[in-house]
Amino acid sequence: MNVALSKRALIRIISFLAAVLLVAAGIAVQQHAAARDYRLQLENTYARALGELSSYLANISADLEKGQYVGTPTQLSQMSARIWRESGGAKSALSSLPVSDLHMDNTYKFLSQVGDYAMALSKKVAAGAQLSEEDRQNAEALREYAAKLNDYVGGVERQVRDGRIDVTALRTARHNGGDDTEGTRPAGVSAGFEDVEQTMTGYPTLIYDGPFSDHLLTRRPRLTYGRPTVTPDAAQQAAASAARLNPGDLARADDENSNMPSYTFKAENLSIGVTKAGGLVTYLINGREIGEERLRNDAIFRFAEDYLVSLGYEDMRATYYEKADGVCTINYAATSGNVILYTDLIKVGVALDDGSIVFYDARGYINNHRDRTLGEPAITAEEALQSVSPSLTVLSERLALIPTSGQNEVLTYEFQAKAGEGEGAQKVLVYVNASTGAEEQILLLLETSEGTMTK
Structure with a gap:
């Protein structure tokens, strides 16, 4: 048409x-x-x-x-x-x-x-x-x-x-x-x-x-130096023990060829590393969903300390902690006599619903820990106090080994002090070299309901 x-x-x-x-x-x-x-x-x-x-x-x-x-x-x-x-x-x-x-x-x-x-x-x-x-x-x-x-x-x-x-x-x-x-x-x-x-x-x-x-x-970890290489099977046993699982529950993942060569293993929501030298657990990360918070602080710290002891770490002292996303992460420092070793740190994350360990990181400890002869301070605490600002009121003091910016270390007096009066007074940590009296470092102490941290 x-x-x-x-x-x-x-x-x-x-x-x-x-x-x-x-x-x-x-x-x-x-x-x-x-x-x-x-x-x-x-x-x-x-x-x-x-x-x-x-x-x-x-x-x-x-x-x-x-x-x-x-x-x-x-x-x-x-x-x-x-x-x-x-x-x-x-x-x-x-x-x-x-x-x-x-x-x-x-x-x-x-x-x-x-x-x-x-x-x-x-x-x-x-x-x-x-x-x-x-x-x-x-x-x-x-x-x-x-x-x-x-x-x-x-x-x-x-x-x-x-x-x-x-x-x-x-x-x-x-x-x-x-x-x-x-x-x-x-x-x-x-x-x-x-x-x-x-x-x-x-x-x-x-x-x-x-x-x-x-x-x-390029520095090699101090704690693994000279230790024999473990087999993958032995590493898997160590990983399973740290994860509270049977070895068969873990699958082998890619090796970590870094300055701290490690075997790595995985399971559902879980990854874990073990050093090839010595078979030390380096880290554990469990990404499971965390339920409602049920635990008090005393229980949280008890779970973390029991876990460290089960891995062979004693004489560790809790320093700072932070709660976030259902997990309380606690920094533990090694001790040597009356000296706290901030150089040798392990972080432990405790799930706030059931107290299970969902985070663990010992790489700082493995990198730095060794037998040390610290010696006695060359100056007294009273002499070191002269380097602290007169605007601060000192609350306590103790000996502490701290890392320098280059990951060397220096023995210091740690002075906890406050600036001003009242509950809102800023707390400050001042570190004074125990040999020279030089002021090495100053940190601000932050205390909240969610933890105690520094900056």
């Missing part, structure tokens, strides 16, 4: 189609404008991050060079603090760039170490020591690498300005000269950083008191 359209109907159809096309064109123009604005915003963000990274690296290089000529501890302290801030800023700027596919671990490690090493030298001089020739040579090597890294970043900036690098490109161009391949397009930012990782591996090994010191990044 033939259908004849009237002239009026035809005009209506054409008008409708024209309106649709106009709307579609408007949407396309709007989307193109939005994409252009987004691209411009992205370009500005990456360009700004490149500029900041370059500026931070230039400042680090200059300050390390100035540090060679510093004559007073005060000036070195100010310069070290500046380098530390600049290294943190450089890491932040680098993390803002689209170079995650390159896995720039060496570069991040360098930026962490350069700031931390500067602070370690400042602390050394403040304690009355002199910078050694090795200290100066290390600082000069770090300066050279900071300058070299800055040269790379400067080169990337120039290529961005010249259009040879597209800061919004996600891939690295191969420049293979094809007609329609990515080689004909500007490279991505990562193209300018491809060689950086290879250059950041030759600076000297740094041995110092800092959390990024090379000897700490």
Whole structure:
């Protein structure tokens, strides 16, 4: 059947189609404008991050060079603090760039170490020591690498300005000269950083008191040193005993090949690790759903302490605890005579519905515990008290072995004090070196209905 359209109907159809096309064109123009604005915003963000990274690296290089000529501890302290801030800023700027596919671990490690090493030298001089020739040579090597890294970043900036690098490109161009391949397009930012990782591996090994010191990044656990390797079956027995299960209830999981090589096992909601050397349980995590809270604090601590004894850990003292998500996590520190060892910590998590152990972490203890000869303090508590601020009222004191920032350790007097009067007075922990009288550390004690923690 033939259908004849009237002239009026035809005009209506054409008008409708024209309106649709106009709307579609408007949407396309709007989307193109939005994409252009987004691209411009992205370009500005990456360009700004490149500029900041370059500026931070230039400042680090200059300050390390100035540090060679510093004559007073005060000036070195100010310069070290500046380098530390600049290294943190450089890491932040680098993390803002689209170079995650390159896995720039060496570069991040360098930026962490350069700031931390500067602070370690400042602390050394403040304690009355002199910078050694090795200290100066290390600082000069770090300066050279900071300058070299800055040269790379400067080169990337120039290529961005010249259009040879597209800061919004996600891939690295191969420049293979094809007609329609990515080689004909500007490279991505990562193209300018491809060689950086290879250059950041030759600076000297740094041995110092800092959390990024090379000897700490590769240190072997002290407690497992010299212990024989256990079989997987023996490790599974230890894991089952710690989990209160039969060995057959656990399945073997992937081995953990870290500085603390371990067998790992799993069951429903449960994972557990056991060291290959010595067969020590490193951690236990039970992700089961926790029911309604039923336990009082005395029962909670009793369950945790009984669990530690069952694993062979005695002479442990509860220090701080926190309740969250139906679990009370308690920090236990080892003791040696009348000294509490904050270096040797085990964390135990008790479920508040039935008292079962749902979390356990002994890795800090395994890393640090060993037989020690602590010796007697060189100064008395009364002499150490002179280093405590007169604005504090001391409530108690005891001897404590505490870790330094580099996971070394120092014997101190721990003074618990308060600032002000009344129930709302802030409680403070002050640690004073038992040999030199130097104030080593200050912590704020936070006591709430949910636990006692420090910051």
